Amino acid sequence: MSVSGLTVSPEMVRINGAHDSDCAKAVCDFIRHQSDGGKTVQVTAREVACSPAEVADLVGLSRSTVQRRIADQTIQAVRRGSRWRVFEAQVDRYRLSLADEMAALVADDLDL
Numbered sequence: 001m002s003v004s005g006l007t008v009s010p011e012m013v014r015i016n017g018a019h020d021s022d023c024a025k026a027v028c029d030f031i032r033h034q035s036d037g038g039k040t041v042q043v044t045a046r047e048v049a050c051s052p053a054e055v056a057d058l059v060g061l062s063r064s065t066v067q068r069r070i071a072d073q074t075i076q077a078v079r080r081g082s083r084w085r086v087f088e089a090q091v092d093r094y095r096l097s098l099a100d101e102m103a104a105l106v107a108d109d110l111d112l
Contacts, residue, residue, distance in 0.1 A: 049078075049085035059095050069094070 034041045050058065052066040055075070059066075069075040070084055075094050077084045 048088040049080070050088065050091060052077075052084055052086070055086050055091055055094075058091055059098065 031041050052070065053063045055061075056063040056066045061069075066075065066086075067084070070077045070086070075086055076090045077086045079085075
């Protein structure tokens, strides 16, 4: 049986920000195996992009609110054809900003 491809998901690569040694070993073994066979290995990466509806589900807002946040540039997004896409890093950034806002409101209520 020959190995012709390897798909590695982000969950396999990163656990709490640290690299998973089993995944790294699998990637290295695959590259070695292909190199030994005289083949070239091409590695590519892409960012995961979400639709406004997916962002709404992730952060607990309505789709229309997410679209307003995109329009006022509170959430950074890019146009892909006629549709907006929000990269996962921007979703995380926005989620953290919401948490910071809520923490500030609670602190004000508690007079901290």
